[in-house]
Amino acid sequence: MLKQKQIIEAVQEACKQGEQVTSCMMYGSFTKGEGDQYSDVEFYIFIEASSFETFSSKQRVAKVAPYDLMFFNKYGTEVVIFSNLIRGEFHFLPASKLEIIKSFKPTGVFPDPDAMFIYDNTGMLRECLDYLGGIGPERMTDDNVTFAFHNFVNAWLLGINVLRRGELARSLEVLTYVQKYILQLLRINEQNVERWLNSSKNLEKDLSPEAYEDYALMTARLRKDELEQAYTHALMLTDRLRKQLEPFYVFDVDVKMIGKLRDYLNQIE
Structure with a gap:
């Protein structure tokens, strides 16, 4: 059994034994059938309102598995590095916030609500998860x-x-931002947009070999010549994508704008 699945089962068992926990859902790769030995484990855990102020997330996670590091990242998520080097993300919220789950709908595809279900004693989690389906x-x-x-x-x-x-x-x-937005255009062009918000995920399988090669030509090391080549190719690729997408979409960047950027690039050289 994968170490990640052992942790998932341990989270479920800890929720059952924890009187303060009302509901728990999982998100991420394992809910989409894509989890492997390199995947994270990610959870939303809801706590009784009366216990939330005194609730100790560290004590709760310690019951799941030993960990070496636990901290808040810049998004307010509690990140856990378990002692077996599996990475976890935990969101602990009061039970009154359960409906926040429905707000996830615009962020992506949730193909299997049942896979997200970990624990619930309120009878309301299923409804929230079913809302995410489809x-x-x-x-x-x-x-x-x-x-x-x-x-x-x-x-x-x-x-x-x-x-x-x-x-x-x-x-x-x-350059990473340049790549991000071109990847979104590439995904639209290839009609492969499920990973819109995380456009580089699974890129090796999602893009055609030709599109992947275009992406590779937009990468660079910390060298001036390589950076110039990456930015040059990025502009050329964007102009090609403009032409390919123009018959199907109405957008606000035209050939004059691309030409102006090309002229500016040539001035630099």
């Missing part, structure tokens, strides 16, 4: 194409400017 939000829209193009232009120009200034490290950081 197809996810429509991603292949004019607005999303426009959003990706606009944010690409913004990131690309920033990356080129800091590269021109000699800030290679910053340009390399900005």
Whole structure:
């Protein structure tokens, strides 16, 4: 049995034995049939309101499995590094916040509500999980194409400017945003948008070999020549995607804008 599944079972058992816990759901790879030995485990655990202020998340997690590190990340999620080096994410909320689950619907696809169910003594968790079932939000829209193009232009120009200034490290950081928005356009073009919000996940399997090669040409090490090549290819690819998407979508970036960016790039060289 995978170590992750052992932890999942331990979480379920700890919820059953914990009088303060009212409900628990899981999200992430294991709810989509994609979990493997490298996957995280991720949970929302709801606590009785009367006990929430005195509830100790560290004590609760310690009953699941030994851990070496537990801390809040920048999103307010409690991240746990278990002693077997499995990574976990835990959200502990008062039971009154259970309906927050329904707010997850716009974030993606939840194909199997039953796989998300861990524990419930309120009778209300199933309804919330069933609400998440079915197809996810429509991603292949004019607005999303426009959003990706606009944010690409913004990131690309920033990356080129800091590269021109000699800030290679910053340009390399900005390149990740350039890649993100082009990946969204590539996914729309290939009609593979399930991982819209995490566009690089499973990329090796999701994209066609040709699109994956285009992505590879947008990567670089911390070297000026490689960064210039990556930004150059990113602009060329965006112009190609503009032409391919234009018959199907109405968006706000045209050939004149791409040409202006190309001229600006040539001035740098």
